[in-house]
Amino acid sequence: MTAQQRLVLTLALAFSGCARVPAYQRETLAHPTMLLVGMAGVAESHIYAIQEGASGGGSGAEGGCGCN
Amino acid sequence: MILLVAGKTAKAQRLTTRAEGEVTGYVDSMQVMVTSPSVKVSVGDDVAGWSVGGRYLVDVVSAASVDIVATASPRWNELRHVGSIEGMYKRGALTVGAAANVSHEPDYLSLGAALNVAVDLLEKNLTPFFAVRYGHDDVGRRGLGREHWSVLQRGGAQAGVTFVINRSLIASVQLDADFERGYLAKPYRYIPLFAEGSSEQVAVGASPQIVNALRLDERPVDSVPDARDRYALTGRIAGRVRRTTLRLDERLYRDSWGLWASTTDARVFVDVGARWLLQPHLRLHTQSSVLFWQRAYEVTSTKEGGRVVPRYRTGDRELSRLDTLTVGFTSKLRLNPQAQAPWFLQVQVDGAYTRFLDALYLTNRVSLFTALGVSAQWN
Numbered sequence: 001m002t003a004q005q006r007l008v009l010t011l012a013l014a015f016s017g018c019a020r021v022p023a024y025q026r027e028t029l030a031h032p033t034m035l036l037v038g039m040a041g042v043a044e045s046h047i048y049a050i051q052e053g054a055s056g057g058g059s060g061a062e063g064g065c066g067c068n
Numbered sequence: 069m070i071l072l073v074a075g076k077t078a079k080a081q082r083l084t085t086r087a088e089g090e091v092t093g094y095v096d097s098m099q100v101m102v103t104s105p106s107v108k109v110s111v112g113d114d115v116a117g118w119s120v121g122g123r124y125l126v127d128v129v130s131a132a133s134v135d136i137v138a139t140a141s142p143r144w145n146e147l148r149h150v151g152s153i154e155g156m157y158k159r160g161a162l163t164v165g166a167a168a169n170v171s172h173e174p175d176y177l178s179l180g181a182a183l184n185v186a187v188d189l190l191e192k193n194l195t196p197f198f199a200v201r202y203g204h205d206d207v208g209r210r211g212l213g214r215e216h217w218s219v220l221q222r223g224g225a226q227a228g229v230t231f232v233i234n235r236s237l238i239a240s241v242q243l244d245a246d247f248e249r250g251y252l253a254k255p256y257r258y259i260p261l262f263a264e265g266s267s268e269q270v271a272v273g274a275s276p277q278i279v280n281a282l283r284l285d286e287r288p289v290d291s292v293p294d295a296r297d298r299y300a301l302t303g304r305i306a307g308r309v310r311r312t313t314l315r316l317d318e319r320l321y322r323d324s325w326g327l328w329a330s331t332t333d334a335r336v337f338v339d340v341g342a343r344w345l346l347q348p349h350l351r352l353h354t355q356s357s358v359l360f361w362q363r364a365y366e367v368t369s370t371k372e373g374g375r376v377v378p379r380y381r382t383g384d385r386e387l388s389r390l391d392t393l394t395v396g397f398t399s400k401l402r403l404n405p406q407a408q409a410p411w412f413l414q415v416q417v418d419g420a421y422t423r424f425l426d427a428l429y430l431t432n433r434v435s436l437f438t439a440l441g442v443s444a445q446w447n
Contacts, residue, residue, distance in 0.1 A: 018231055018233050018234075019235075020232075025235050028236045036238060036239070039315065039335055041092075041416075041439065043090075043106070043437075043439065044092070047435075051392060051435075052392065053358075053386045053387055054300065054321035054353070055321070056302070056319065
């Protein structure tokens, strides 16, 4: 099995359990706590950036570690 | 004429202004203290699908960490100014966003920008998103002329997809790739060196006195490779039942320096009352060291009787093996019942314990992060 076939199979399996929810049934999904954005604020994210050797997984522009 | 004025008034009434003020504090067992006041303002039209905003933040840093104690340097204080602007425009299924930021401190200048795009498909049940970012940093030292500063360039891309699983469950997967080129070392860190075969005497968490007694006189500055490729695969899932939302994030990380990491972040949002949201928080981060990490770097002898210093050496504990457990909560209280102009008070407290498994001077760090914020919205 090639890498492309594996990717297609993985995506197919991942989405196979998903239902198509129409707009009028999205009341729960529209709740503010269901937004899949980074939950840490700017200062909190900055602490993690300094304390952890890993990065990524957030969004937007980052810069100036302030830790040299 | 009346219709024109009425139309303009309706448009003005659709505008939403949001303002936020926050003060955060950080203190740890390494005697580092950071206080960061910030303000954020944004204006947008939810119906027309656009918003613009800006943020200004100041870090007031005071530190006398164990590394500084070990080198008999005085406590230092520093200010960091951060400004950022961002905008978003939504047209049909397409959302485009852009952001730029600048961060300035006496020995560091950072400029960054990012552009992101998202497309709603299948009645918003599937939303692929993409982003690119670029940053340019000038890294210096206090007292060193700008002509001697070093450059660090950062480029990155992100691709992912958000998908609805059912009426109360949503998830996303994203891949981040970031590429750093240039000066990546810590210009203030000097690395103790040890004679060949003597590093075993330097135990984990060895005190500054022991290190100073065993080390050689030579103490070169921190030196790391000038290229680092970083990859992160992040999965997020959020589910809501009655008045509670459970949010779980997992990030798997790997980079070209050989560091791998796993970060698990779990948050529970509980609607305690109509105006009170309580949010317990748990985060576990574990990582390996970079390939060139050594607790105690040894010099090697040449046949000619000379000494060779390791090309790459670092004292940055965040590049060593460590585990961090963070536990805390956020409480968000709506101060007034008016729907047109709600005010919120937010308090956050997070305590963290880090275990350093292969570092000098320390075996652990305890830290406390607090935030107090007030936000308001006007329609």
